[in-house]
Amino acid sequence: MKLLQNKVAELFENGTINLMIGFKEALTKQPVPCFIEKASEIEQLIYTKDCKNNLSVYLHKPEVKQAGKIGILANIATLRALVQLTSENQFWDIEKTVLTVNDKEEVIVFSDMEEVEAYVQANFPEFSEEDLKLLDYLESLSREDRWKYWTEQFSACIKCYACRAVCPMCYCPQCTVECNQPQWIKTSAQTTGNLEWHIMRAMHLAGRCINCGECGRICPVGIPVHLLTVKMNQDLFKEFGTKSGFALKGDYALNSFKPDDKEGFIK
Amino acid sequence: MSEFEPKIVAFVCNWCTYAGADLAGTSRTQYASNVRIVRFPCTGRIDFMLLMKAFENGADGVIVSGCHPNDCHYTSGNFHARRRWIVFRSILDLIGFDTDRITFSWVSAAEGKKWANLVDEVTDKIKAKGPFTDLDKLDGVQLKELYDEAITK
Amino acid sequence: MDKENKYIPYRVRIAKKTQESSNIQTYRLEFVDEKDAENFSFRSGQFCEYGVPGEGESTFCIASPDTRKGYVECTFRTTGRVTAALANCEENDIISLRGPFGNAFPIEQWYGKNVVFVTGGIALPPLRCVIDTLLDQREKFGEISVYYGAKNVEELTYKAELEEWAARGDMNLFITVDPGGETPEWKNFIGFVPTILEQNPPKSDNAVAVIAGPPILIKLGMPILAKSGFPNDQIYTTLENRMKCGVGKCGHCTVGKTYVCKDGPVFTYEEVLGMPLEY
Amino acid sequence: MEIKTITSANIPVFFNNLVKSGKVVVAPVLKKSGKVFFESVQSYDQVSTDYIQTAFSAKSVVFPEVEELFSYTKKEDGDFEFRNDMSNVPETVIWGLRPCDSSAFNYLTDFFLKENPDTYFKLRKERTTLISVSCAKADAACFCTSVGLNPGNVTGSDILLTAMGDSYYVEISTEKGKSVIDTALFTDSTEKSKEEFLAKVETKFSMDEIRERIQTAYDSAEWKHESMGCLGCGACAFSCPTCTCFDIQDEGSQESGKRLRCWDACGFGQFTRHASGHNPKSNQTARRRQRLMHKFKYSVENFGIVSCVGCGRCIRVCPAHLNIFENILNVTKA
Incomplete structure (x- = not known):
């Protein structure tokens, strides 16, 4: 911890950053995001295996952008998000310094995004086993039971849009759900609209979702919404060999095609 | 009571399938009248939300059709569309939506006969399945219940 | 407003439609139900919620003076879903109206x-x-x-x-x-x-x-x-902030503790100076 | 106030009798996700007893997520018919809400009924009976004692139950409470104090300290830092027992459909946006400030009540774990 704090202190001193986004301890054992604007606050900075939040989402926030030079303490999901977002040209207006702590508890300060890319490719995360187990289970059900499972899940959705808020890939200034001419998605928190909302969100994340699972983890009613995108990521890799958040350059899966893409359902 | 007549919405591209349907018409090919055709510039323009809206507004089945691969008027619209449908279909499948109610097809401007057969086939299939009611009973529950049984340890 | 349930609108008929410019129109509205016309009274400065059922409601001030009875006029610019739907209405169409809400000019x-x-x-x-x-x-x-x-x-x-x-x-x-x-x-x-x-x-x-x-x-x-x-x-x-309910409940129009819809919309500069800059 | 006792063994009997009487009984139920939700239940077996706080408050019973204001049909002559039928709103008992939640009902009642009484809320509230259960446990997010409440306060409840070993201490505050009591099961109370059976909730701050400083807190420079983590979702507002903001939306066609009142949250960027595009609360800092100032200052000025009840839900549910009492302490720092 001391190592990390010293490193960040150094970055503050030599003027590389004037805002550090990291983690601090909180009421529960789950560390929470913290924002360090003064060197005197560095003491609260920690990094553990339980640091789950994908902090890259904050790089879209105007209040954060104002700081100009931003340091970000990234877990692997965050790094992946940073790679994907860079490939989508999202960081043209900020200067950022990326830090991570590796398995050996060494602090790494990346000098550019290429280094991040190399690190991500060397440490590319697998799908979580828990998610895969649940997906397998769902796929073993009959279609009617799957429909029942998901519609009951979505009936609990209250449309708080926390899934959208925590998603680093959901950076559109105006979301489809806010368009009302036409009203694509019903605004009331009722099942049909909820279902459409989650399908729409998954589709708009196709090939872009970096699989951090934040949407499912923070859902206040506990809907495993991330399963939709996990499944999609699996499919995209299987069908087209693409991985999101893997390379700085390259098209995303739905923005590109191969003339010999295979499918078995078009007559 | 009269036989169930399904409502089928067809989203078709302007250059191939629409022309194909036109050909079916001009050559006086008889086919089921259950289909409502919506013409788009290209299959690449057919957003998945349009399909959702069609079902929400009472469609019993949907046909999506456009140019054969390599025939797209805009060179690659149908290739993009194809990838989109692959992903979309798989998500719908995971959710348990009845994907049999959506039929994807390539129908060229010369394939009036294929179009007529396609519509007949889909109409028969949807007739056999009956009206689409999956979305009807979803709304209006006040205190929500989570479905438990599925998440097993 | 005397209605007990403030969310059930009156039905009003567009008696006259004047196109002020390409996207601004004035509607003269008359009550469909004569009883409503009798019960409805307003003072200059108050506003109403005008709506097309199926599209929603929009907030505009009443544009006609309270000295002229029997009708209500409103003028609005087409900007979004509701105003577009309202603008599509023709003379003799029926729309919904809730109000009047708020205070008035003294x-x-x-x-x-x-x-x-x-x-x-x-x-x-x-x-x-x-x-x-x-x-x-x-x-x-x-x-x-x-x-x-x-x-x-x-x-x-x-x-x-x-x-x-x-x-x-x-x-x-x-x-x-x-x-x-x-x-x-x-x-x-x-x-x-x-x-x-x-x-x-x-x-x-x-x-x-x-x-x-x-x-x-x-x-x-x-x-x-x-x-x-x-x-x-x-x-x-x-003042006019975004409003939904008109009766100080929905929370959209707040400026600090003040609800523009029920405490306003008419304020003096003195009152405005005491408010945060949230309008 | 009437005080009685009931044996723990008789609690399920009392509960099941409520169900049998034809009332809808809403009680906390543990879900596979590990969260506890209020839900309509049929028997006491389904009710969770071991929870600190439910994930969401019970406000949806009187102020549902989606309330149908009326339905409309366009007749052939172009005229509309508006229909609003509330007759099927059932008599409901909310069982097992915490004392903080029941006092939230007090605020809701003031808010909805004092000025421009709300027809829908009024009817639902009239048909709702609150049977609260005192807290025996608390966690680090609980702070009811900081806002002038405590784990055993009777405010707002029709009946408050406090578990005392093998019996329950029963405080009946209202006629409505009396009317659901099944006299055979209840005996007059022995004079024990319930205090020792209540959870100890740490006081994070005292309202007395804050009351004065909150007056000028609007201009505090800390707001920006305190709301830096806020991502602008509606989780806090939707889980809050006293948040009342809503949106009005039409669903259906221009021929027929419904006008609905749906929960809305002041944290959403679109919440205050004008049709012109101008947004009076244009950033998350301003929106977070509105939420907190409303709870601790504006509602005191408008209704004389601090509208935060210290249930701690917003802290538990926040994706960024923003902590409301830390925030309020920091912006009122001298």
């Missing part, structure tokens, strides 16, 4: 005084209601001055009425368009409303000022009026 307190109106763009309608109320009892007031501006000549609302007012000869009119918005035939002022107001300051003795407009005009205009000698409690404005 016009009785202005008897014998000079009244200055400062407004811009689509904010003339809420003041037109007050101006017409005054004109209907012209003898009770001193000088009436109107400073009104819009982006361009096309966007000036109530063009016919502006001409009528000019022809009356008992009003001072300062009509302006933003620089670049004039046409070759334009004879009036060119410049932003606050500039015109500063260059032609109104006399502030025995006078009240009423200002309405986009938030920026209110924010710039009120200090100018105060500087020209109007006491803070003699400068009135009508």
Whole structure:
């Protein structure tokens, strides 16, 4: 911890950053995001295996952008998000310094995004086993039971849009759900609209979702919404060999095609 | 009571399938009248939300059709569309939506006969399945219940 | 409003549709149910929720004076889903109306005084209601001055009425368009409303000022009026935040602890100064 | 106030009798996700007893997520017919809400009924009976004692139950409470104090300290830092027992459909946006400030009540774990 704090202190001193986004301890054992604007606050900075939040989402926030030079303490999901977002040209207006702590508890300060890319490719995360187990289970059900499972899940959705808020890939200034001419998605928190909302969100994340699972983890009613995108990521890799958040350059899966893409359902 | 007549919405591209349907018409090919055709510039323009809206507004089945691969008027619209449908279909499948109610097809401007057969086939299939009611009973529950049984340890 | 359930609207028929400009229209609305017409009364400055069932509701001030009974007029610019649906309506169509909501201008307190109106763009309608109320009892007031501006000549609302007012000869009119918005035939002022107001300051003795407009005009205009000698409690404005319910419940229109819909929309500059800058 | 006792063994009997009487009984139920939700239940077996706080409050019983204001049909002559039928709103008992939640109902009642009484809320509230259960446990997010409440306060409840070993201490505050009591099961109370059976909730701050400083807190420079983590979702507002903001939306066609009142949250960027595009609360800092100032200052000015009840839900549910009491302490720092 001391190592990390010293490193960040150094970055503050030599003027590389004037805002550090990291983690601090909180009421529960789950560390929470913290924002360090003064060197005197560095003491609260920690990094553990339980640091789950994908902090890259904050790089879209105007209040954060104002700081100009931003340091970000990234877990692997965050790094992946940073790679994907860079490939989508999202960081043209900020200067950022990326830090991570590796398995050996060494602090790494990346000098550019290429280094991040190399690190991500060397440490590319697998799908979580828990998610895969649940997906397998769902796929073993009959279609009617799957429909029942998901519609009951979505009936609990209250449309708080926390899934959208925590998603680093959901950076559109105006979301489809806010368009009302036409009203694509019903605004009331009722099942049909909820279902459409989650399908729409998954589709708009196709090939872009970096699989951090934040949407499912923070859902206040506990809907495993991330399963939709996990499944999609699996499919995209299987069908087209693409991985999101893997390379700085390259098209995303739905923005590109191969003339010999295979499918078995078009007559 | 009269036989169930399904409502089928067809989203078709302007250059191939629409022309194909036109050909079916001009050559006086008889086919089921259950289909409502919506013409788009290209299959690449057919957003998945349009399909959702069609079902929400009472469609019993949907046909999506456009140019054969390599025939797209805009060179690659149908290739993009194809990838989109692959992903979309798989998500719908995971959710348990009845994907049999959506039929994807390539129908060229010369394939009036294929179009007529396609519509007949889909109409028969949807007739056999009956009206689409999956979305009807979803709304209006006040205190929500989570479905438990599925998440097993 | 006397209805117990404030969410059930009245049904009103569009008796007359006037196209003020390409995207601004004025509707004269008459109640379908005669009982509603009898029960409905309002005062100048109040607003209503106008709606097309299936599309939603929109908030506009009542644009006709409370001295003219039997109908309600509203003027609105087409901007979103609801206003587009309203604009698509034709004469004799029926729409929904809830209201009136909010407080009103204390016009009785202005008897014998000079009244200055400062407004811009689509904010003339809420003041037109007050101006017409005054004109209907012209003898009770001193000088009436109107400073009104819009982006361009096309966007000036109530063009016919502006001409009528000019022809009356008992009003001072300062009509302006933003620089670049004039046409070759334009004879009036060119410049932003606050500039015109500063260059032609109104006399502030025995006078009240009423200002309405986009938030920026209110924010710039009120200090100018105060500087020209109007006491803070003699400068009135009508705020309009986003609103949904109209009865101080939905929370959209709050400015600090104040609900614009039920505590306003009419405020004095003094009251506005006590509020956070959230309008 | 009437005080009685009931044996723990008789609690399920009392509960099941409520169900049998034809009332809808809403009680906390543990879900597989590990969260506890209020839900309509049929028997006491389904009710969770071991929870600190439910994930969501019970406000949806009187102020549902989606309330149908009326339905409309366009007739052939172009005229509309508006229909609003509330007759099927059932008599409901909310069981097991915490004392903080029941006092939230007090605020809701003031808010909805004092000025421009709300027809829908009024009817639902009239048909709702609150049977609260005192807290025996608390966690680090609980702070009811800081806002002038405590784990055993009776405010708002029709009946408050406090578990005392093998019996329950029963405080009946209202006629409505009396009317659901099944006299055979209840005996007059022995004079024990319930205090020792209540959870100890740490006081994070005292309202007395804050009351004065909150007056000028609007201008505090800390707001920006304190709301830096806020991502602008509606989780806090939707889980809050006293948040009342809503949106009105039409669903259906222009021919027929419904006008609905749906929960809305002041944290959403679109919440205050004008049609012109101008947004009076244009950033998350302003929106977060509105939420907190409303709870601790504006509602005191408008209704004389601090509208935060210290249930701690917003802290538990926040994706960024923003902590409301830390925030409020920091912005009122001297």
